[in-house]
Amino acid sequence: MQSSEQLFERAVKRIPGGVNSPVRAFGPVGGRPRFMAKADAQKIWDVDGKEYTDYIGSWGPMILGHNHPKILDAAANAAKSGLSFGAATPAEVEMAELICRVVPSIEMVRMVNSGTEAVMSAVRVARGFTGRDKIIKFEGCYHGHCDSMLVKAGSGVMTSGIPDSAGVPQGCAQDTLTAVYNQIESVEKLFADHPDQVAAVIIEPVAANMGVVPPKKEFLQQLRALCSKHKALLIFDEVITGFRMGLSGAQGYFGVTPDLTTFGKIIGAGMPVGAYGGRRDIMEMVSPVGPVYQAGTLSGNPVAMAAGLAQLRILEEHPEIYQYTEQLGRRYRKGISEIIEQTGAACRVTGAGSLSCLFFTGQEVTDYQSAKTSDTKRFAAYFRYMLENGIYLAPSQFEAIFFSNAHTEADIDRLLSLTESFLSHE
Numbered sequence: 001m002q003s004s005e006q007l008f009e010r011a012v013k014r015i016p017g018g019v020n021s022p023v024r025a026f027g028p029v030g031g032r033p034r035f036m037a038k039a040d041a042q043k044i045w046d047v048d049g050k051e052y053t054d055y056i057g058s059w060g061p062m063i064l065g066h067n068h069p070k071i072l073d074a075a076a077n078a079a080k081s082g083l084s085f086g087a088a089t090p091a092e093v094e095m096a097e098l099i100c101r102v103v104p105s106i107e108m109v110r111m112v113n114s115g116t117e118a119v120m121s122a123v124r125v126a127r128g129f130t131g132r133d134k135i136i137k138f139e140g141c142y143h144g145h146c147d148s149m150l151v152k153a154g155s156g157v158m159t160s161g162i163p164d165s166a167g168v169p170q171g172c173a174q175d176t177l178t179a180v181y182n183q184i185e186s187v188e189k190l191f192a193d194h195p196d197q198v199a200a201v202i203i204e205p206v207a208a209n210m211g212v213v214p215p216k217k218e219f220l221q222q223l224r225a226l227c228s229k230h231k232a233l234l235i236f237d238e239v240i241t242g243f244r245m246g247l248s249g250a251q252g253y254f255g256v257t258p259d260l261t262t263f264g265k266i267i268g269a270g271m272p273v274g275a276y277g278g279r280r281d282i283m284e285m286v287s288p289v290g291p292v293y294q295a296g297t298l299s300g301n302p303v304a305m306a307a308g309l310a311q312l313r314i315l316e317e318h319p320e321i322y323q324y325t326e327q328l329g330r331r332y333r334k335g336i337s338e339i340i341e342q343t344g345a346a347c348r349v350t351g352a353g354s355l356s357c358l359f360f361t362g363q364e365v366t367d368y369q370s371a372k373t374s375d376t377k378r379f380a381a382y383f384r385y386m387l388e389n390g391i392y393l394a395p396s397q398f399e400a401i402f403f404s405n406a407h408t409e410a411d412i413d414r415l416l417s418l419t420e421s422f423l424s425h426e
């Protein structure tokens, strides 16, 4: 097999940046991406045969680790009966019933093929249900790449959004308003400035795309109350937190009930799956029952459903997995706090459950602006040091560390000792 170098030389000629998703390109950390050949449990091997402990886990889906035998068997057996029919199948009913059983806020759910598709559809349903156009999102939260979510805060004078990507028309961006994470006042102001115009507020209940920024105490509860007061829908984007913070996700962990929820990642166990769901009266707006159109050739794909169901059934049968993965997260955060104390390093550690982040800044991180005070050059040096020592972290300061049921306490302790070595000598 060719080396990562050789493969990358070929890839860049035929794929933009040589990758099929930008974050994989190692842009912020320098060097060239490793091309991966195989993974198992908490390990991953590149095409050059180098072994790493994997703390990306495909960006969240691998909460049970890679190659769980029951998941592989389920997908393989389903594949033998046919890869896709474009017709209703029993597995889709099983999946819908399971999600509705374990996530109390969800009375109906529609399967799609990615988190982006789930968010795009949920936003459309919210607009169709309320008859309103504006959506409030939070600076630093990422909700996939649909046009209305690729919008950043307008300059101080502008309250409506400005495109955060070429190709997003102002006509679209202007209906997306941006608030500040953990600052309820910023949301109150947007509602006041746009009375009866806001269809929904969408939030990552634990922000994990600006590094990991948990919600301040009561913030989610305040957001819930504000949406109810203004008759706007509250959308929890649980593409990362869903089935990771617990069976009923962050909404169960924090005890806050959204009107709509989006899922991805874990519900597909590594196969392309997304979903959106919520209150029955809202979801019955969706075609073919209601006037909001949404469709997909491979939605509810039988192989993807089989893999996702296998993973969710294991999580439902073994909820102790959540105590274990949270304990790994706490072990990591406690260890890092002690290392920061001992070394005096200008770092902050954040996290919730099995999600964590090491910020290379001395400031407390509570939102996007404070996250951006991180020294990304220091992070890049840390990333390269860890990679050389067989630790595969997200190649960006503004992502998460994902702990899984396959990681061990010894893995965490090695992650901590290597981090201490780096911070002691940087």
Ligand code: KE4
Pocket: 021, 022, 023, 024, 059, 114, 115, 116, 117, 119, 142, 143, 144, 145, 204, 208, 209, 237, 238, 239, 240, 264, 265, 274, 399
């Ligand atoms: P996908 O379309 O990538 O399946 O999901 C989009 C999405 C939606 N909502 C949240 C909260 C998300 O984190 C994501 C995607 N997460 C990134 C990682 N931070 C995916 C990795 C990538 O873009 O390659």
